[in-house]
Amino acid sequence: MAVVTGSKRRRVLERVGLYAGLGAFGAIMLFPFLVVAFGSLKESSDIFRFPPRLLPYSQDTVEIDGEDQGLYVIDGIERVLLETITVGLYAPPDALEDTVVVPTADTERRGGFLDAETVEIDGEEVPLYDVEVDGEVVAMVERSTTTQGRFAALDDPDDVVGANVRLAEQVDSVDPQPQNFRRVTELQNLDRSLTNPLLVTLLVVGGTVLTSILGGYAFARIEFPGRDAMFLVYIGSIMVPFVILIVPLYQLMVALGWVNSLASLVFPFVFNAYGTFLIRQFFVSIPKDLEEAAVIDGASRWTILWRIFVPLSTPAIATLSTFMFLYAWNSFIWPFIVISAGNFDNHVLTVSLQQLGGRAADSPNLILAGVMIAIAVPVTVFVLAQRYFVENVATSGIK
């Protein structure tokens, strides 16, 4: 009995350890996304706040004389900011440490502007001011000035104190700003940057699936001399890194007049060796007797392909579609090179976001809203087609 309970306890401990490990990693993976998700709903003063807070906050306000005024807590009392004024630090010239804080508006230059009186301190001529202290007017020098807020207590409007606005603690409450998403689309034609990649992605996915089905069928089912060598060369092209094609492909686009056009993002990418490979592998696994009946009936290859092979291959086609979707939606290097920075009409989202990130450093909340849009699309596809994503990863691993 003791052995059994011991192993049971160990299993429970193992489970706890497992979830702790998974959870820790999950937090590392998820936390940046949470920062972005909530950051995209923040107002710009909140996103520049230190220390950072996860949730989007904005300051509570109270309406005074038809204007919204910010709410603060000073020494435990909720107060409203009435106005900000400039205050000066004044001291008599003979006792520079005896400072008083007085609004600059309440002081006057001694002798007026035309005939200002000055006093020499450390070899410098410093103007003198009339400052009222305890009902008495004293001549003082201005040591420094600063802005200060005048705060009235919420429950007693006559209780007014002065304090530094930046150091006063704001009364905040959670207040998401969904209009950030609308505002970001108004920046540099971002609405076209949303529809363009959608069109490009749809065409790339559709085109790749079409050519891959045709090519996959030829390489899987039609035997002819040189086929396998041809297939190997074609598959070998997967191993060639894309960077090697950047310069010559760009030259080809120049020759075709496709630079700056969406055509350059679509047509070079609809002939895909990986897709042909994927579909071919699936077609090879389809038993031959399924098509033999159709052959005897005199069906053409074309009919057999579309009536028998394609309906049986929906998992492979879905896998290929999700893969190509991600590839096209997230592609960055090529659009960055081939679509010029000023051509907003033909931008895709990745390029627009990169530019926005370089330009609008003063509104990270809007950039994060754009990032959310960019992520939302692949994540939605991922949630809908998770099975095929994982399948894709698994097959590429076996390859």
Add this chain to the structure above:
Amino acid sequence: MTTLSLPQLRLPRLLGPATWLRALLAWRIAHTVVVAAGLWWALTSEALEGPGRIAAIAAASIILLIDLGGVVGLALRRSFGRSLSLAADYLTFLGAILVLFQRNDVFRGLDALGATFIRGVPFGLIAILAWVVTGWGEQQGTLVQLRRIARYVAWFAVGAMLLAVGLLPGIATFLARTAEPYGLGLVTVALVSGYLAWRTFQSDVAEELEVTNQTTRTLDGLLFASPNLLGFTAFFAGPLIFSLFVSLTEWDAFGDPEFVGLANYAQILALNVGIASGGQSPSEVLAPGYFTWFTVGNVVVGAQDVMFWRSIRNIFVFTLFALPLSTIPALFLATLLNSKAPGIKVFRAIYFVPSIAGVVAVALIWRQLFDSTIGWLNYLISLAVSGLNNIPGLTLTDPRIQWLSDADIALFSLVIVFSWMFIGYNAVLFLAGLQGVDRTLYEAAMIDGANRWQRFRNITLPSLRPTTFFVVASTGILTLQLFGENVVLFPTTTPIGAGPQNSTLTPVVYLYEQGFRRFAFGYASAVAWVLFVLIFLFTLVQFRRQRAQAEG
């Protein structure tokens, strides 16, 4: 085996097979003459230039060769004459259509579609929905009426979609441009060569020449594979060969490439070592034309292209850190995920998300976290530091790391971004490998009393070798091509993406700078090929290691 045929078009068969073959020979000869004239024009004319000229010459030469073979074959009444004739006419047909489309701006018309297509999306969704209903009705076996209605709705929605995206004005423009002499000529060429290809393809012509099933199959196969093969040639093989040629030239944006042999490669790779003795400055001991790359003691290593070697050094350091950081934790994560505990799939999904979010989004996310004053990373570090300082005897100072503006840190910030992005992806790859490991091996080991680590060391790791090779190789290929992260995180440095004091200058960043900022296409191509060789060697070493381990 029954010979399969292609889709049956019902066109009139103008002539009998024997007469047809004679007519085809005449056409073939005429075609050959025209193509030869075209090739002559492409070789001598000044109208074409650059890659367009090279592509035209290559295409015309290939078609001319096919044509000549076709003429010979048809004259000898051999079956290869028919095959080559088919190929030539098929290519002419496709070429005429593509040139017509290109001249009439059909391809560039996508830009206009980009503005309007969103209006068609609702109709497209309706069409898909209706199409799904027709399929659903089919499975039920009944509901014929519903299926018919759904089919009408689907067609109607497709029509509405095409109207909504502005297809009619597009077609009108296309027809108006086609009506010009040039367009009509191309249409005629397309129709004639298309009909010729179709007629020659018919079985009566094949029987006349006693074509074997083998040949018919070959033609079928090539026809099905032709979109891929032509696309591969136009957008991969052709550019690849062209790139090799360009790398041997000096070529700026204006003017023609000037052949310089291996000069670009020599300049990129040239290194020079000198020893500085007795107060000599490093630059004094190097051969002329060389600049200091780095010094070790009094040994000075110089390069002609210091920027390139800097990028190599950077990418080496980056790979050295990013490769283990994005694979080793992934392996342990995969062993955690490889259990049947409830909720495991949720974790798997969460780990996978960074890799599908896209490099631009990921880099922008991290730029926010990296902010040195208001970013979360420094905030969490300072929290940890003040927390640790509560321990008596410990006084740590808050480092306040300048993640993106400190030249010593910037590259490691990129390591963090890259590893974060790919750990989950690699974990799922490893998981697929783990699930393929034979479970009986573990059971046998447990009977032998092997502990958890021994099982992992002696069963899991060896069984995972192919997966490990794939993960390390594919991740390494990605690290060596690092570019997007740099450009997003350092958009304002010169070169773009090079980071503070060129500390994140990578080979692809350098390639972009040379090719698309300085327009030194020849030099940039040479950089690309050097990088390609580097990536190839990396993959080869991984492959060798895997093979050696598998054998040893």
